[in-house]
Amino acid sequence: MLLAVGALGYLGSAWRVRRRHPQRPWPAVRTCAFLAGLVVIAVATEGSVGRYDDVLFSAHMVQHVLLIMVAPPFLVAGRPITLALHAYRNPVHGWLIAVLRSRPVRLVTRPVVATIGYVIAVVATHTPPAMALILASPAAHDAEHVVYLLAGYLYFLPIIGSEPIGWRVSQIGRVLMLMVGMQVDSMVGIALVIQSHEIFPGYARPRTWGPSPLADLHLGGMIMWVGSDGVMMIIALVFAIAFVRGRRRGADRPLPSGPSVPLAADPETARLAAHNAFLARLGQPEQARSGLPAGDR
Numbered sequence: 315m316l317l318a319v320g321a322l323g324y325l326g327s328a329w330r331v332r333r334r335h336p337q338r339p340w341p342a343v344r345t346c347a348f349l350a351g352l353v354v355i356a357v358a359t360e361g362s363v364g365r366y367d368d369v370l371f372s373a374h375m376v377q378h379v380l381l382i383m384v385a386p387p388f389l390v391a392g393r394p395i396t397l398a399l400h401a402y403r404n405p406v407h408g409w410l411i412a413v414l415r416s417r418p419v420r421l422v423t424r425p426v427v428a429t430i431g432y433v434i435a436v437v438a439t440h441t442p443p444a445m446a447l448i449l450a451s452p453a454a455h456d457a458e459h460v461v462y463l464l465a466g467y468l469y470f471l472p473i474i475g476s477e478p479i480g481w482r483v484s485q486i487g488r489v490l491m492l493m494v495g496m497q498v499d500s501m502v503g504i505a506l507v508i509q510s511h512e513i514f515p516g517y518a519r520p521r522t523w524g525p526s527p528l529a530d531l532h533l534g535g536m537i538m539w540v541g542s543d544g545v546m547m548i549i550a551l552v553f554a555i556a557f558v559r560g561r562r563r564g565a566d567r568p569l570p571s572g573p574s575v576p577l578a579a580d581p582e583t584a585r586l587a588a589h590n591a592f593l594a595r596l597g598q599p600e601q602a603r604s605g606l607p608a609g610d611r
Contacts, residue, residue, distance in 0.1 A: 324349070324392070325345070328397065344391065351391075351392065358377045358381050359377070364377060367455075368449055371514060371531055371534040382466035395479075396476075396477055425483050428469050431468060432465050433495075435461050439461070439462075440538075445517075446515065450516070473491055492546055492550050499543055500542075503535045506531055507536060511528060
């Protein structure tokens with residue numbers, strides 16, 4: 315139900331942008347990316363993976379990877395915050411700006427805080443006490459799903475996102491964040507693979523089908539180790555290709571005659587910088603904002 319509401323809300327916002335700016339409609343590729351993220355969430359929670367996540371630890375780990383490492387990058391690529399800012403006027407627009415500029419949001423979107431949150435979510439939810447609570451309480455299990463999605467979204471937001479959150483991360487900083495995530499995933503996965511007995515009593519129940527509890531634990535550790543690192547490497551590769559292409563576009567652009575001027579950033583960065591400047595002007599008096607485009611006021 316919530317996924318359907320999210321899809322309809324996003325599509326409705328994209329339709330509003332198209333109606334108000336027919337010459338500059340919302341990019342279809344971003345709509346597809348966001349909807350793909352919702353599909354991944356549906357597969358992880360409503361498909362066969364979600365049916366067996368409290369029976370097989372390996373199924374739980376597949377769900378984990380989908381919710382914290384696969385779905386969030388798609389949602390970030392959809393740029394839902396920017397879409398909402400373009401789709402709605404006041405008071406909704408002003409409320410969104412106030413939320414983005416609030417201290418709690420600025421704190422949780424801080425790259426260091428987002429990285430720490432990702433590490434805590436990965437490590438803490440795979441301890442025996444946490445796993446026992448998750449398997450015993452449906453509410454705790456649902457809360458785990460929300461934690462995975464939120465931690466993954468905030469983690470990938472400064473790495474591959476271009477939302478007007480007020481934080482900018484250097485290329486080296488993004489690589490370091492990816493490296494931290496990969497190391498944590500690998501450490502947790504390896505720690506599960508080397509266990510000599512089932513450490514989660516909830517998954518030790520005898521079954522007449524499937525792998526043994528210990529083999530299932532090891533399989534889950536391999537999924538965490540190899541699968542998550544594979545996802546991270548794909549994201550790093552896409553990020554590297556986009557970075558190289560952006561540098562090449564800048565290098566191929568001819569320098570203007572006259573005094574030396576810096577090369578323009580890539581279009582995506584330029585749009586982000588322009589929107590951040592727009593957000594910074596929102597706190598000024600109304601007459602100072604008279605030059606803003608009509609669609610952004």
